[in-house]
Amino acid sequence: MEDYNRIAPDVELGADVKLSCFINAYGCRIGCRTKVGSFVEIQKGVIIGADCKISSHTFICEGVDIGDGCMVAHNVTFINDKYPAAVNPDGTMQTEADWEVVPTRVGKGVSIGSSATILCGVIIGDGAMIGAGSVVTKDVPAGELWVGNPARYLKKVSEIS
Numbered sequence: 457m458e459d460y461n462r463i464a465p466d467v468e469l470g471a472d473v474k475l476s477c478f479i480n481a482y483g484c485r486i487g488c489r490t491k492v493g494s495f496v497e498i499q500k501g502v503i504i505g506a507d508c509k510i511s512s513h514t515f516i517c518e519g520v521d522i523g524d525g526c527m528v529a530h531n532v533t534f535i536n537d538k539y540p541a542a543v544n545p546d547g548t549m550q551t552e553a554d555w556e557v558v559p560t561r562v563g564k565g566v567s568i569g570s571s572a573t574i575l576c577g578v579i580i581g582d583g584a585m586i587g588a589g590s591v592v593t594k595d596v597p598a599g600e601l602w603v604g605n606p607a608r609y610l611k612k613v614s615e616i617s
Contacts, residue, residue, distance in 0.1 A: 460478050463479065463481050463482075466500075467481050467482060467483070467484055467498075468484070468485040468486070470487045470488030473489065473492070474490070474492070475492050476491075476496075478494045479492055479495075479497075479498070480496075480497045481496075482499065482500055483502075484500060485504065487503075487504055487507070487524065490506060490507065490510065493514070493530070495512050496511075496512065496514045497514075497516065499518040501518045501519060501557075502519075502520050503522065504516070504526075505522055505525065505526065508522060508524070508526045509526075511527075511529045511570075513530055514528055514529075514531065516528075517534050519559040519560060520536070520560045521559065521561050522566075523563045523565070523566065523582070525564055525565045526566045526567070527568065529569050529571075532568050532569075532572050533573045533574070535573065536557050536558055536559075536560065536576045537555050537556075538576060539555070541555075558576035558577045559576070559577070560575075560576050560577065560579075562580045563579070563582035563584065564583070565582055565583045566584050567584075567586070568580075569586055569589070570588045572588065572590045572592065572607075573592070574586070575591070575593050578595050579595045580596045581595075581596055581600070582599070583599045584596045584599060584613065585613050585616075586603075587602065587604070587607070590605060591605040593606040594606075599613050600613065601613050
């Protein structure tokens with residue numbers, strides 16, 4: 457079987473990492489026993505902890521740090537630019553020098569539902585949950601469930617039955 461992954465030589469893979477087909481990863485670090493699904497892109501500088509599950513069709517951009525034991529469901533998108541644009545005010549194409557990466561931190565044991573979008577600059581606390589389809593625009597405290605667009609507090613994770 458052909459290898460359909462594009463795993464750059466500068467990717468650091470922990471022991472027993474499981475990679476599906478059609479992954480694009482470069483300049484990142486993926487912790488031990490983490491599983492990465494198909495059609496995932498993981499950009500430079502990303503850190504993914506141990507024992508995580510990154511589901512298919514997910515985009516993890518530069519500046520994202522994901523703690524140990526996290527679940528990132530299908531089609532989750534992380535954003536790292538507050539003011540995205542293709543061109544500068546003078547009409548020239550933007551390059552990496554024309555924008556700033558805004559970091560995002562996902563704590564330990566976080567679950568992020570399918571098709572959620574995580575805007576840059578937020579911190580999602582340990583053990584928090586993000587509902588499917590939510591758009592996270594501000595920090596989420598540890599142990600809380602946030603849902604909606606924009607995402608807002610619903611209840612403590614410990615209250616979920």
